[in-house]
Amino acid sequence: MRFEDRFLARRLGCELVEAGDLFVEGDRAYARTTRGPSPVSTIYRCVGDAEPEGDVLESCLGVPGLLRAFARGQVTLANAPGNGVADDRALLAFVPDMVRFYLTEEPILPQVDTYVCARQADRTWVLEHLAELAVLPVDGRRARDLVVGPEASRRELAELREWIRAEPRRYVAQPHIELSTSPGWTSRGVEPRRVELRAFVVGGERPWVLPGGLTRVALRRSRAARPGRGGGAKDTWVLEEPPA
């Protein structure tokens, strides 16, 4: 089990369990405890999207019958099957329209144009301008496939072109944005590194943005911060101006 899973479980007051700790009986989910089976109302899955084998309602995460219990409303899956659609990067292209449709407002912050390769016109344009774009897989779990055009070799671009033609639905592209730099301490002394800020928004009746975030630091000469390939992170605080 990962440290962050243990940490979050502790902070949230949840039991951290493995598939073998759970079972379903009479369409209800239980945890095996030292005091006998204990009813479980909500499950947050911390595992990857392994394809269940056989009857999908009988086999999920190694807990036979869990999806059936979920389908009958006896247990809540906080990240239920299908929730992953929200992580699909192709949705980025529609966010401004979603804001207008659901909130009847104009977006306050503009966002980077996103080209969905599944659309013929977008795909043609992306293939013509590949060397200027950052191409991302729609599946967030495969962030290592991110290709930054300006830093890719001819061979990498040729491969990418083939991938897009073979599976256009899997890719979106965005104009490459030159990131800001921040000084970082390295074995060669202080050097500039490209950084990007990840902000955190807390949902609820009145969503609010945390006064800080996580700054991800790119590797030397890299144009994008990719945690999967190294680099680093800095804690970031936004200092409030004292009241006048």
Next chain:
Amino acid sequence: VISRLAEACFGLGLALERAAILAQALEVQLASAPDLPGPEAERWRPLLLATGESARFDPAAGTAAAADEEAVQEFLVWREDGSSSLAGSLRSAHAHARACAETLGPETRETLAGLELWLASADARRVYERERAAFYRRVRDGCWLFQGMSLATLPEGEAFDFLRLGTALERTGWTARLLELERHALGPWRDDTERAGEVAWWLAVLRMCAASEPFFHGADLVLSGPAVAEYLLLERSFPRSVRHGLETVEGLLARIRRPAAPEVGARSQRCLADLRTRLEELPRGERLVRELSAELAAVVAATGAACRAVREDFFAPPPGGACRAEAGAEAGAPPRRAGA
């Protein structure tokens, strides 16, 4: 507590105590062997019998190998084909510790991981070859360090209770096993000429149970079979006596079980009640020594049965028990949320 977690804590307690006792027993045996009576060839066989490893040792090494102290130690320390050797016990303890890592603090985890890593290193083998007693002391001290640190640093709760339950049950069974050493060495028949040998074996047993100092602090105690047997079986104040172990186990089980669900843990409780009755009815004096073998076999069997009962009661709920457990759930207790 999730059963898997409790089982890992319980298994950790068992395995680590087994390693600590085995290391202590081997060190004492090594130091005592020259003073023990009888032919040299028979001095290590009793330890094999007491540890219950004779049945595995003979087919693997040959009956005659019991005369070879190196072969016996190699078998009890390094054997790979099971978890009851010293190295196997520590590997098992480490595996259990990984399974209940969230219950253990970083200090205790690092202590155990360090000991297990050292045991797998070339340095451990070198110390074993050159300074055998130091090797045993290092393993024993490492185990005791973990036990002391867990007492000093882990929060009290059910998981910790299962860790202590495993330790106490293993210790209780081993005290009975080590008490059998003298009988294994000298047999049930003896006369006055064997008195010196008897004393040497009883002294070794006391030292294996870390009881020599506490035993001699007793005002009226002289070194004799009945006195040692009574002390190690019945002395309430000594933490390695069978009675103390039994009371510790009963206390822990009472905390783990709940009045609202008396059926949970009932088998374990029954096993312990049988053992307690047996202890209370023990004969004393010379009669105890005459009947000691049967009594000790009963203690060993009862602790084994209690271990199995704990596993059945708490770690392997019977299928179809959901409704039963729900009825026994704490009133008003909310259903669990879980991350899987």
